[in-house]
């Protein structure tokens with residue numbers, strides 16, 4: 001989502017006449033689009049700001065702007081005001097669209113501008129987006145989150161759920177298809193609650209049906225799906241729509257009911273397992289990925305074992321694994337029984353080792369099969385090979401020509417590693 005916001009920022013800057021710089025030393029303006037979901041990302045920003053301070057000493061005309069969800073927090077605003085006076089513009093998540101005006105202002109007034117809105121009343125449509133070139137494009141279908149999981153900062157920095165009107169989403173995707181994009185990924189913190197705030201009664205399943213009707217669009221993906229809102233109607237709809245890919249990112253977070261309750265996730269372990277079963281029955285060959293956290297306050301050895309048991313039971317294709325860290329202002333930050341760093345590290349290592357075993361096993365099961373893929377470009381790790389993506393969101397590297405980019409291809413899977421599959425072309429269309 002942040003990367004998509006960066007595309008928006010880049011689009012607005014290009015509209016203003018800026019061109020992207022090859023190197024930060026050549027830039028006249030540097031915009032940091034920040035994330036505060038986890039501590040590591042935040043720390044990186046302060047390190048980078050320090051280095052940019054040095055650059056600004058050599059190039060006083062350089063404009064430094066900082067946006068994103070870190071900026072949206074009051075204590076960060078204060079810190080920037082007091083300790084990073086050379087940051088020219090601080091803007092938040094609700095006013096990205098005013099950045100061009102803020103740049104005009106800083107050029108004339110040369111005084112630090114801090115402009116953070118507590119919310120945005122209406123969704124701004126029609127902003128120019130400079131998309132990363134490729135086959136796939138991101139499309140936001142909603143903003144914000146109403147769930148207030150107790151560890152999570154997102155609802156505080158992104159505000160309440162707001163859905164875009166279906167017709168605005170459709171016309172954006174039609175435009176993307178006319179530019180040659182093959183695949184869209186619909187974005188929202190919880191796409192399954194799409195439309196709850198609209199008068200029309202259209203829900204996420206209905207939206208998928210409408211998007212599926214767009215001519216020449218090949219593939220539809222979406223993220224993230226909150227398990228508690230994954231309705232039977234949605235499962236059936238997805239299973240019938242051929243353009244909707246067989247991949248669901250379904251963050252579980254923890255395998256223990258005690259922890260799920262303290263996290264305010266709104267489902268139990270049993271509910272989650274039943275949901276997985278329903279999905280697998282309705283959508284054969286579906287790949288499931290997840291987010292999991294260790295070290296949430298109060299997580300005992302037995303709770304952690306429940307998580308390990310759950311991942312063994314579900315056999316996710318892959319997982320993003322995180323160590324819980326305190327986010328200021330969230331309920332979990334004030335909970336007693338914080339888990340020691342030592343325990344957190346030991347648990348994440350065990351979790352990653354187990355998940356890696358499962359992921360590799362899952363990839364091995366693909367060997368010998370044929371997969372319908374779309375070619376995305378040269379492989380990131382070996383420029384002699386090309387890279388394609390399966391409907392189940394796995395990367396396949398294979399020998400092919402550069403002019404295959406954007407084309408559908410049938411690949412016979414011949415090998416694999418933990419991170420990707422290897423294949424050979426059977427049929428290029």
Ligand code: SAH
Pocket residue numbers: 037038151152153154188189190224225226251253291292293322323324325326327
């Ligand atoms: N809306 C998505 C998640 C967005 S944040 C959902 O509900 O699944 C992405 C992931 O970051 C979360 O799934 C969670 O696993 C992790 N995360 C969020 N807050 C965290 C925290 N305080 N510490 C560690 N990981 C966190």
Ligand code: SF4
Pocket residue numbers: 145146147148149152153154155189190226
């Ligand atoms: Fe955060 Fe929970 Fe909302 Fe996801 S659903 S963004 S984890 S509060």
